[in-house]
Amino acid sequence: MTMTLPQRRLGGNGPYVSAIGLGCMGMSDFYGQRDEAESLATIAHALDRGLNFLDTADMYGPYTNEELVGRAIKGRRHQAFIATKFGIVRDPNNPAARGFNGRPEYVRASVEGSLKRLGVDHIDLYYQHRVDRSVPIEETVGAMADLVRAGKVRWLGLSEASAATLERAHKVHPIAALQSEYSLWTRDVDESGALAMCRKLGVTLVAYSPLGRGFLAGAFKSPADFDADDYRRHSPRFQGENFARNLALVAKVEAMATSRGCTPAQLALAWVLAQGEDIVPIPGTKRRKYLDENIGALTVKLGADELAALDAVFPAGAVAGLRYPEAMMSGVNG
Numbered sequence: 075m076t077m078t079l080p081q082r083r084l085g086g087n088g089p090y091v092s093a094i095g096l097g098c099m100g101m102s103d104f105y106g107q108r109d110e111a112e113s114l115a116t117i118a119h120a121l122d123r124g125l126n127f128l129d130t131a132d133m134y135g136p137y138t139n140e141e142l143v144g145r146a147i148k149g150r151r152h153q154a155f156i157a158t159k160f161g162i163v164r165d166p167n168n169p170a171a172r173g174f175n176g177r178p179e180y181v182r183a184s185v186e187g188s189l190k191r192l193g194v195d196h197i198d199l200y201y202q203h204r205v206d207r208s209v210p211i212e213e214t215v216g217a218m219a220d221l222v223r224a225g226k227v228r229w230l231g232l233s234e235a236s237a238a239t240l241e242r243a244h245k246v247h248p249i250a251a252l253q254s255e256y257s258l259w260t261r262d263v264d265e266s267g268a269l270a271m272c273r274k275l276g277v278t279l280v281a282y283s284p285l286g287r288g289f290l291a292g293a294f295k296s297p298a299d300f301d302a303d304d305y306r307r308h309s310p311r312f313q314g315e316n317f318a319r320n321l322a323l324v325a326k327v328e329a330m331a332t333s334r335g336c337t338p339a340q341l342a343l344a345w346v347l348a349q350g351e352d353i354v355p356i357p358g359t360k361r362r363k364y365l366d367e368n369i370g371a372l373t374v375k376l377g378a379d380e381l382a383a384l385d386a387v388f389p390a391g392a393v394a395g396l397r398y399p400e401a402m403m404s405g406v407n408g
């Protein structure tokens with residue numbers, strides 16, 4: 075039986091989605107061991123619980139994550155709201171390298187691949203994954219708008235775009251969502267003005283990595299907790315001295331969660347949810363157990379005093395280390 079969850083709206087006059095989404099990336103890439111059966115069961119369980127907002131991208135895998143989501147929604151397409159992305163180009167010979175492509179012909183070719191892998195006739199929300207600074211945003215979004223007119227895509231989004239880029243894009247075609255990293259330990263959209271621009275334009279912020287890639291959930295106590303091929307081993311916040319300093323911050327979140335009667339993951343998600351009705355976090359997990367726990371965050375309502383207390387123990391800028399390896403930072407706020 076499908077249940078309902080609180081909903082939030084994408085864009086000023088856009089569609090309603092569950093107030094928490096499900097990030098599917100880690101099911102296929104970046105976060106160590108894969109378990110396809112449990113991943114499929116997690117997506118099915120999400121839909122059963124009324125969590126319909128599923129997040130993937132062509133570069134996760136690459137490609138295999140869209141295929142996995144496609145298998146999971148087979149026969150249940152009408153229950154799912156599928157968001158996918160194009161624009162990050164990976165080099166099979168160098169998995170760490172990233173290129174960005176926002177050329178119109180690339181947009182047109184990419185959507186066909188995503189539709190096929192997902193096994194759908196339209197994508198609900200199509201994002202440019204990273205701004206390609208060598209192509210005017212008007213050209214990229216113009217090509218994306220053509221996809222809307224062709225019925226291949228319903229709504230448009232950008233990921234990690236700056237306030238200025240978002241404003242230019244929105245003039246070409248309404249942008250329903252900006253997907254950027256946002257959590258207790260990543261407040262860049264507050265500081266850069268991107269969230270303020272979202273609010274000016276009526277664009278919803280889809281908050282990715284709202285659990286700090288799992289760190290804020292308190293599940294990791296040492297860099298050795300990660301598999302050898304786990305991306306986080308190479309991420310500055312998860313290394314050496316940074317890891318230790320960040321662990322001390324999370325210990326305070328854990329203590330607050332204990333006294334509040336919730337888990338640290340729920341507290342971290344409740345903080346994101348409390349920043350505004352126009353924000354939708356998409357925590358990632360490949361397990362039904364964590365999914366249920368994360369949905370439980372919807373009932374953790376933080377009052378002004380609790381939010382202030384949380385901000386006091388984990389203030390903006392307190393985190394140690396960049397959120398991406400140096401070379402990848404040039405891709406954000408584009």
Ligand SMILES: NC(=O)c1ccc[n+]([C@@H]2O[C@H](COP(=O)([O-])OP(=O)(O)OC[C@H]3O[C@@H](n4cnc5c(N)ncnc54)[C@H](OP(=O)(O)O)[C@@H]3O)[C@@H](O)[C@H]2O)c1
Pocket residue numbers: 096097098099100105129130203233234253254281282283284285286287288289291292293339340356357358359360361364365367368
């Ligand atoms: N636009 C972009 O550039 C971009 C970048 C990164 C991510 N994303 C999207 O955002 C989604 C979410 O971000 P994310 O996956 O990077 O980070 P996240 O949601 O902050 O954290 C995911 C990690 O937290 C763990 N976790 C989840 N719930 C937990 C709980 N209740 N207790 C303990 N641990 C828990 C997961 O473990 P298990 O995996 O073991 O379940 C996983 O290791 C991704 O799946 C992806 O779709 C987008």
